Amino acid sequence: MRPLLLALLLSGSALAQPVDTARGEPHTVEVSAGDALLIRVANHRYGPASSAVPVAIVQPDGAVLDEQEYEPGVSFYITTGTSRVVPDAQPGTWTTTFLGEDERVEALSVELVAAPTLPLSLHEAALFDDLAALEAALTADEGAVHRQDASYRTALHVAxxxxxxxxxxxxLDAGADPNAMAGTDGGGYQMTMTLYRPLHEAADAGHADLVALLLDAGADPNATDAQGMTSPPLVSAVYGGRLDVVRLLLDRGADPTAPTAEGQTPADLAADLAEADWTDDEARPVLREIATLLSAR
Structure with missing residues (x-):
């Protein structure tokens, strides 16, 4: 079997279409209110297990709220009102889908399960921007503000x-750490590849107001990890082509010469991205401006 790539396309009518691009055989499952879609990848090496897949999250009105990338060791439950993230019974099996190792992928199954009726968790409330649910979750469990989910992120990372x-x-008012790492520094490959802090997340996504908030709260503009496998937040902003965030980080103390995890300067990275074949034409002038700005520092 060829490498497996699974995608979910969610429309306003809440139709979920998982597509196995290796086989070219799309399957359509109608998701009604109160149902949740569970995606599983059966792995012959580890036995039946849930692997992470890229999905979209849908609000009750059918609008797409957010997209998720591959996340280690989790399954995504997609519903018309909430999202549940459940730890995988077989840690590490996410690499099957992520790396597309042919011999490790055996089958794909799609099934409907009953939607959870529990209150939103702190992470879910942060994702859905549900402030009432967020306050309720904080009141119910004060320690939740520091807790990592199965993807090693705190609720502040999600927000x-x-x-x-x-x-x-x-x-932050409840005590969230603006410098919390999404992982355990020095814990091996799986840990060190996910050591983003909330500032990395906001910079990468281009949320300048959140970058400012995190910096005001004490976030380190030059944060990395002990092994040097995580680039500083400035690099995240460069990759995203976020000119306003680059300027803000520089004004707030980011080192314009701090190298990427691969040893490039941010200026060289921006210049290379501006000329890369895969870069969108609209992004090229922005990346060139970023490169010029960084080179002048």
Missing amino acids: AAAGHLAAARML
Whole structure:
């Protein structure tokens, strides 16, 4: 079997279409209110297990709220009102889908399961920007503000990536660490590849207001990890072509010469991205301006 790539296309009518591009055989499942779609990848090496897949999250009105990338060791439950993230029974099996190792992918199954009726978790409330649910979750469990999910992220990471300023402010007021790492520094490959902090998330997504909020709260503009496998937040902004965030980070103390994890300067990275074949034409002038700005520092 060829490498497996699974995509979910969610429309306003809440039709979910998982597509196995290796086989070219799309399957359509109608998701009604109160149902949740569970995606599983059966792996013959590890046995039946849930692997992470890129999905979209849908609000009750059918609008797409957010998109998720591959996340280690989790399954995504997609519903018309909430999202549940459940730890994988077999840690590490996410690499099957991520790396597309042919011999490790056996089958794909799609099934409907009952939608959870529990209150939103702190991470879910941060993702959906539900301030009432966020306050309720903080009141119910004060320690939740520091807790990592199965993807090693705190709720502040989630709010920062989604651009939810009020939710992020509420989490910071409740004691969230603006420098919390999404992982354990020095814990091996799987850990060190996910050591983003909330500032990385906000910078990458281009949320300048959240970048400012996190910096005001004490976020380190030059944060990296002990092994040098995580580039500083400035690099995240460069990759995203976020000129306003680059300027803000520089004004707030970011080192314009701090290298990427691969050893490039941010200026060289921006210049290379501006000329890369895969770069969108609209992004090229912005990246060139970023390169010029960084070179002048």
